[in-house]
Amino acid sequence: MALAAAGRVLLQAGSRLGRREVVDGARRFANKRVEVEADEAAGIAVMKLKNPPVNSLSLEFLTEFLISLEKLENNKNFRGVILTSERPGVFSAGLDLMEMYGRNPAHYAEYWRAVQELWLRLYLSNMILVCAINGTSPAGGCLMALTCDHRIMADNPKYTIGLNESQLGIVAPFWFKDNFVNTVGYRTAEHALQLGLLFPPAEALKLGIVDEVVPEDQVHSKAQSVMAQWMAIPDHSRQLTKNMMRKAMADNLIKQREADIQNFVSFISRDSIQKSLHTYLEKLKQKKG
Numbered sequence: 066m067a068l069a070a071a072g073r074v075l076l077q078a079g080s081r082l083g084r085r086e087v088v089d090g091a092r093r094f095a096n097k098r099v100e101v102e103a104d105e106a107a108g109i110a111v112m113k114l115k116n117p118p119v120n121s122l123s124l125e126f127l128t129e130f131l132i133s134l135e136k137l138e139n140n141k142n143f144r145g146v147i148l149t150s151e152r153p154g155v156f157s158a159g160l161d162l163m164e165m166y167g168r169n170p171a172h173y174a175e176y177w178r179a180v181q182e183l184w185l186r187l188y189l190s191n192m193i194l195v196c197a198i199n200g201t202s203p204a205g206g207c208l209m210a211l212t213c214d215h216r217i218m219a220d221n222p223k224y225t226i227g228l229n230e231s232q233l234g235i236v237a238p239f240w241f242k243d244n245f246v247n248t249v250g251y252r253t254a255e256h257a258l259q260l261g262l263l264f265p266p267a268e269a270l271k272l273g274i275v276d277e278v279v280p281e282d283q284v285h286s287k288a289q290s291v292m293a294q295w296m297a298i299p300d301h302s303r304q305l306t307k308n309m310m311r312k313a314m315a316d317n318l319i320k321q322r323e324a325d326i327q328n329f330v331s332f333i334s335r336d337s338i339q340k341s342l343h344t345y346l347e348k349l350k351q352k353k354g
């Protein structure tokens with residue numbers, strides 16, 4: 066119920082943004098920041114993140130992504146989604162730092178609700194989600210991948226993945242942490258979260274952050290073959306199993322959603338946290354020049 070209500074708000078937000086969908090032979094639809102190649106006969110869609118330069122999860126991106134995902138969820142012909150980046154090299158730079166820096170509390174609250182919504186929708190999706198990680202994927206980018214049922218990463222040592230929040234002077238919220246712990250185990254998560262570690266593909270595979278590492282040019286074909294394997298399982302048994310494994314963790318956020326928003330707003334509004342974000346943003350700029 067809560068999810069449906071939040072979804073309606075997002076749909077309204079989408080129409081406020083005035084996005085028009087481009088429908089191409091009913092097989093491809095796109096808004097500005099998400100491209101969907103939808104093969105209805107096969108029941109599979111490829112969702113490509115395209116929010117240049119680094120696929121940061123801005124409020125506009127989140128809104129467009131959730132609308133596209135909902136379209137697929139509402140069409141019972143779609144059973145599986147492959148999530149990937151339209152720009153190889155960066156899967157997603159995570160949450161958009163500019164949504165969390167120098168804004169007002171109402172904006173922080175709106176943003177955080179959308180971040181929660183993204184996680185809940187992906188984590189509880191009835192569809193099979195396969196993540197084709199074709200680039201670097203820190204923090205919120207890693208979280209997106211963690212919601213998927215299977216993760217395949219490109220074998221490029223330049224790419225890293227992990228929850229690096231503590232390096233920014235911020236904290237991964239409890240549901241990021243829970244999702245990570247459930248994926249890699251408590252000790253690995255405790256160590257990696259405190260240090261804000263980002264791992265190259267081989268290490269990520271060893272720790273279980275990703276399920277497979279394949280040559281870069283095979284990420285998409287591998288994602289298709291993994292999807293075929295998952296699609297061979299009857300939906301009802303797979304979905305009931307997924308729900309059994311995930312419901313408790315999602316419910317834990319759903320029941321304290323408002324409190325989590327308030328926590329985020331008061332945390333991110335602190336002068337000390339804003340200073341940390343400022344320093345980090347400056348570091349990103351200096352890296353360039």
Ligand SMILES: CCCCC/C=C\C/C=C\CCC/C=C/C(=O)SCCNC(=O)CCNC(=O)[C@H](O)C(C)(C)COP(=O)(O)OP(=O)(O)OC[C@H]1O[C@@H](n2cnc3c(N)ncnc32)[C@H](O)[C@@H]1OP(=O)(O)O
Pocket residue numbers: 118119121155157158159160161162163201203204205206229230233235236237238328329332333346349350352353
């Ligand atoms: C007990 C109390 C607990 C309370 C807890 C309560 C709440 C919790 C509070 C907060 C939780 C927040 C959780 C946050 C999650 C996140 O996801 S934070 C984001 C983390 N992301 C990163 O650290 C990645 C930073 N970016 C990079 O490392 C690199 O950009 C790259 C992704 C490796 C790509 O490198 P490259 O291709 O070289 O591109 P550039 O670095 O040159 O970047 C291009 C431009 O993009 C801007 N940018 C990069 N990342 C972001 C981002 N995440 N958001 C916004 N903008 C970003 C970068 O500044 C460049 O901009 P300009 O061209 O200079 O304008």
